[in-house]
Amino acid sequence: MAKEISLATVKEHNKSDDLWIVIENKVYDVTKFRSEHPGGEDTLDDVAGRDGTKEFIEVGHSLEAREILKKFYIGDLAAADIKKKSPVSTSATPTETGEGSSSNALPTAPKQCCILH
Numbered sequence: 001m002a003k004e005i006s007l008a009t010v011k012e013h014n015k016s017d018d019l020w021i022v023i024e025n026k027v028y029d030v031t032k033f034r035s036e037h038p039g040g041e042d043t044l045d046d047v048a049g050r051d052g053t054k055e056f057i058e059v060g061h062s063l064e065a066r067e068i069l070k071k072f073y074i075g076d077l078a079a080a081d082i083k084k085k086s087p088v089s090t091s092a093t094p095t096e097t098g099e100g101s102s103s104n105a106l107p108t109a110p111k112q113c114c115i116l117h
């Protein structure tokens with residue numbers, strides 16, 4: 001079973017010789033990988049001890065990079081620290097305008113459309 005690790009604990013490992021990083025709510029100890037990272041040591045230092053999901057994804061890492069990641073997996077981010085990101089629900093309420101109120105004035109309108117002279 002996966003070990004749960006709090007963000008506070010991850011934060012304690014924010015040094016180049018003790019480097020943990022959170023990616024997609026999973027915690028990785030990439031201390032040993034730091035010097036091998038093709039993207040440089042500094043880039044990993046920048047996200048040491050915190051959530052680097054955004055940075056990791058923005059680079060467009062290959063599947064191989066994700067395979068490498070697996071080797072350094074040490075546990076899951078504690079449920080209490082998982083942000084309830086809801087990029088969809090915050091802005092997606094377009095249904096409010098679907099009432100169609102302007103087309104409701106039909107009953108009183110007499111049907112005089114067929115007067116032929």
Ligand code: HEM
Nearest residue numbers: 030038039043047052055056059060061062064065068069
């Ligand atoms: C900690 C987990 C990470 C692993 C296992 C990893 C692995 C890799 C690998 C294998 C590559 C070679 C290209 C590829 O296969 O995609 C790469 C490139 C790169 N990585 Fe990472 N990476 C990690 C995190 C990061 C983070 C957090 C950043 C940015 C803040 C970053 C920035 C880069 C950059 C800029 C390159 C491109 C280097 C180049 O093409 O010159 N990486 N990484």
